[in-house]
Amino acid sequence: xxxxxxxxxxxxxxxxxxxxxxxxxxxxxxxxLNYSYEIIISNNSSTDNTTEIxxxxxxxxxxxxxxQTENIGPLNNVNFLIKQAKGRYFIIIADDDIxxxxxxxxxxxxxxxxxxxxxxxxxxxxxxxxxxxxLGLFYDAPExxxxxxxxxxxxxxxxxxxIFPEIGVYKTDYVKELLPIYFDNFFYAFxxxxxxxxxxxxxxxxxxxxxxxxxxxxxxNKTIIPRFQEGxxxxxxxxxxxxxxxxxxxxxxxxxxKEKNLYIDHINQFLCQRLHVGYHxxxxxxxxxxxxEIGSMILGEFGILESKFSINKVIDSAKLEYIKKIIVDNNxxxxxxxxxxxxxxxxxxxxxxxxxxxIFSENSIDITFNSFIEEKNTLYYFKNSDKVxxxxxxxxxxxxxxxxxxxxxxxxx
Numbered sequence: 001x002x003x004x005x006x007x008x009x010x011x012x013x014x015x016x017x018x019x020x021x022x023x024x025x026x027x028x029x030x031x032x033l034n035y036s037y038e039i040i041i042s043n044n045s046s047t048d049n050t051t052e053i054x055x056x057x058x059x060x061x062x063x064x065x066x067x068q069t070e071n072i073g074p075l076n077n078v079n080f081l082i083k084q085a086k087g088r089y090f091i092i093i094a095d096d097d098i099x100x101x102x103x104x105x106x107x108x109x110x111x112x113x114x115x116x117x118x119x120x121x122x123x124x125x126x127x128x129x130x131x132x133x134x135l136g137l138f139y140d141a142p143e144x145x146x147x148x149x150x151x152x153x154x155x156x157x158x159x160x161x162x163i164f165p166e167i168g169v170y171k172t173d174y175v176k177e178l179l180p181i182y183f184d185n186f187f188y189a190f191x192x193x194x195x196x197x198x199x200x201x202x203x204x205x206x207x208x209x210x211x212x213x214x215x216x217x218x219x220x221n222k223t224i225i226p227r228f229q230e231g232x233x234x235x236x237x238x239x240x241x242x243x244x245x246x247x248x249x250x251x252x253x254x255x256x257x258k259e260k261n262l263y264i265d266h267i268n269q270f271l272c273q274r275l276h277v278g279y280h281x282x283x284x285x286x287x288x289x290x291x292x293e294i295g296s297m298i299l300g301e302f303g304i305l306e307s308k309f310s311i312n313k314v315i316d317s318a319k320l321e322y323i324k325k326i327i328v329d330n331n332x333x334x335x336x337x338x339x340x341x342x343x344x345x346x347x348x349x350x351x352x353x354x355x356x357x358x359i360f361s362e363n364s365i366d367i368t369f370n371s372f373i374e375e376k377n378t379l380y381y382f383k384n385s386d387k388v389x390x391x392x393x394x395x396x397x398x399x400x401x402x403x404x405x406x407x408x409x410x411x412x413x
Contacts, residue, residue: 005037006036006087006090007039007084009040010093011041011042013071022093032105035108038085041065043068086172089172091210098213104209107120117201119193119196119203137208143203145202154194158249159246159249165204185240276298276307323379330379332378332379333378334378335366
């Protein structure tokens with residue numbers, strides 16, 4: 001019988017600077033944990049100085065360190081860590097997040113008190129590390145214990161509260177026996193939770209012991225890196241996977257026709273919310289082509305886009321992002337933009353100008369408006385080609401690279 005209460009599992013790949021911060025944090029804060037523990041790190045064949053960082057901390061923090069000879073993928077790396085765990089329970093912490101150990105004590109105490117429970121899931125805090133404050137929870141829901149095999153109660157709770165069962169305290173022996181297999185077309189968190197439910201109880205507790213960092217400042221307090229929680233990033237790309245998983249869960253449930261329609265409505269709300277998150281994250285990342293794709297999907301699936309940044313603004317920005325790619329790929333140093341309304345182009349406060357300068361300033365690209373001269377190493381962008389002298393367009397087109405507004409297919413029908 002192991003005498004370790006908790007295994008703290010840390011998968012990492014090419015994020016040495018973040019891992020350095022996490023290990024420093026653990027050294028200073030883990031004394032607050034009331035249970036015996038071990039720390040295990042698995043380096044998924046990083047090419048940066050991860051090993052150098054772990055060597056630096058070996059003298060002041062006890063942990064075991066494993067290096068994969070090749071990249072085995074993130075979920076296989078996690079499974080490797082689970083196999084190494086000797087604690088009665090385990091948690092998984094990303095190399096760029098932190099833990100509130102006082103809250104973790106309560107979570108461990110709660111799962112220990114339920115011998116039938118395989119896992120305790122909890123919401124997590126979105127934490128502004130620079131300001132040292134919480135920005136809220138990734139989801140919020142009441143506490144509940146779902147009994148083994150009660151798929152109806154599980155599904156109803158997930159759908160009504162838009163739960164992502166990802167952060168938790170797990171009972172090691174049970175999870176080792178299961179070691180769920182990941183499928184590309186099924187969101188892993190839903191699949192794993194369903195498998196756990198077939199083997200024991202699941203506790204959903206409102207004990208947000210996990211802090212997912214947004215603004216990250218390193219030891220010098222000067223290097224501040226904004227980052228987005230991974231679940232937000234998945235919202236930009238995982239729509240089909242969410243849909244498949246939720247409807248599979250619905251298929252396992254039993255209900256009457258009225259309840260079925262209600263649950264389908266919950267699924268649509270769930271998916272619409274996730275897509276809106278992806279839409280806004282894409283805009284904040286200045287990935288406007290991706291935002292256009294997601295915005296079009298929202299309008300096509302649900303008919304309404306709830307955002308201050310309209311789809312028309314995204315379309316204009318997506319065009320500029322596309323043009324920027326042409327400029328960067330061809331090493332152009334300048335862009336000349338033609339528009340029928342020069343007053344609009346010279347309006348510093350217009351959304352078009354703000355986005356234009358933001359996108360092109362990152363690459364030090366010179367911007368000129370309505371300049372009827374020939375220049376080398378320049379891209380000509382005709383926003384309203386019907387308003388520009390056709391002979392000039394023909395002359396320029398024969399010698400230089402041009403983009404005609406009419407060929408940019410960014411219109412939502």
